[in-house]
Amino acid sequence: xxxxxxxxxxxxxxxxxxxxxxxxxxxxxxxxxxxxxxxxxxxxxxxxxxxxxxxxxxxxxxxxxxxxxxxxxxxxxxxxxxxxxxxxxxxxxxxxxxxxxxxxxxxxxxxxxxxxxxxxxxxxxxxxxxxxxxxxxxxxxxxxxxxxxxxxxxxxxxxxxxxxxxxxxxxxxxxxxxxxxxxxxxxxxxxxxxxxxxxxxxxxxxxxxxxxxxxxxxxxxxxxxxxxxxxxxxxxxxxxxxxxxxxxxxxxxxxxxxxxxxxxxxxx
Numbered sequence: 001x002x003x004x005x006x007x008x009x010x011x012x013x014x015x016x017x018x019x020x021x022x023x024x025x026x027x028x029x030x031x032x033x034x035x036x037x038x039x040x041x042x043x044x045x046x047x048x049x050x051x052x053x054x055x056x057x058x059x060x061x062x063x064x065x066x067x068x069x070x071x072x073x074x075x076x077x078x079x080x081x082x083x084x085x086x087x088x089x090x091x092x093x094x095x096x097x098x099x100x101x102x103x104x105x106x107x108x109x110x111x112x113x114x115x116x117x118x119x120x121x122x123x124x125x126x127x128x129x130x131x132x133x134x135x136x137x138x139x140x141x142x143x144x145x146x147x148x149x150x151x152x153x154x155x156x157x158x159x160x161x162x163x164x165x166x167x168x169x170x171x172x173x174x175x176x177x178x179x180x181x182x183x184x185x186x187x188x189x190x191x192x193x194x195x196x197x198x199x200x201x202x203x204x205x206x207x208x209x210x211x212x213x214x215x216x217x218x219x220x221x222x223x224x225x226x227x228x229x230x231x232x233x234x235x236x237x238x239x240x241x242x243x244x245x246x247x248x249x250x251x252x253x254x255x256x257x258x259x260x261x262x263x264x265x266x267x268x
Contacts, residue, residue: 033123034085034093041119044099046073048119055117066114067212071231071242074109074253077101079244086138088184094127094136101253103229104145106244107214110231115154139186144173145216145226146191155214159268162208163196167267169218177222193218193225195267201259206239215241218267232258 033041043051050073058066080100086092098109112125127134131141142148149157160166173189174181181188195218196205209232216226230243233255240255241262262268 034095041123042097042099044077044097046098051113051119051122054113055121058114059117063114064210064212067110067231068233070113071106071110071212071233074098074101074106074244075242075255077244077253079103079246079251079253081246084141086141088138090138092136092138092141094123094130096123096126101244103244103246106253107229107231111155111214139183143183143186144189144191144224145229146173146193148214150191157194158213159194159196162205163194163200164205165200166194166196168192168194171223171225173223173225175223182223188223191225197267198262198265201262201268206258209239215262215268217262217265220266230256 054069058069061069077099079102081102083097083100083102083105084092084095095105096109097105101109108126108130112122112129115125116122124134127136129142131137132147133140146157148155169192171189171191171193173191174183174186175188176182211232211234213232215230215232217228217230218225219227221227228243230241233240233242235255237257239258241258242253242255244253245251245256
């Protein structure tokens with residue numbers, strides 16, 4: 001196997017059939033699939049057989065239930081910041097590591113899993129979830145939460161449908177207050193971001209949210225749309241934000257009481 005990309009070694013014949021579907025995106029990417037400790041794929045404490053069984057069981061399950069079920073697999077898994085590999089001067093790698101999550105890669109994995117029929121299919125779905133047209137490249141990465149409703153994902157913005165009171169802010173994404181860019185080489189994006197102010201999140205509004213709704217915590221910072229992400233879940237003790245938490249007392253995937261979490265935030 002000398003000279004064969006790591007992804008080819010891991011996936012065997014299935015890898016070739018996947019490449020035929022997705023074109024040159026992975027072939028042009030010499031790093032293959034990257035994960036912790038040099039491994040190609042790290043499911044951490046989630047067994048591949050368990051995923052295979054869940055893929056079969058969720059083929060005809062409502063999206064919200066699928067998101068709830070797959071997201072639960074990650075509870076207690078560690079939070080690690082800045083998990084993706086790539087920059088303006090470093091080649092992008094497709095990171096798949098269930099044991100080291102930040103708030104956005106967590107959503108990447110859950111959204112990709114809920115569409116999948118196999119592990120091979122999951123890798124393909126992850127590429128299209130995380131990158132525009134599935135092209136593994138730093139500049140085609142969906143860096144902003146609102147890219148999910150502008151970049152071909154099978155999701156839609158329902159903020160205006162669930163909020164009794166909403167605010168729309170004109171944002172220039174990727175442009176800092178001083179005019180410089182967060183992501184060198186990436187064009188700025190003029191985008192209207194609609195959000196529900198945190199102090200307007202009440203029981204009436206929560207009644208319109210559904211299990212599996214993706215939540216972005218809005219920010220007033222110039223050039224950004226959100227500073228954190230999570231998943232709305234109706235828990236046994238009330239609604240929660242299921243999220244990969246960077247709070248020092250957590251540092252893992254947890255269920256945070258929803259209203260308590262968002263009431264002092266700029267909005268959702």
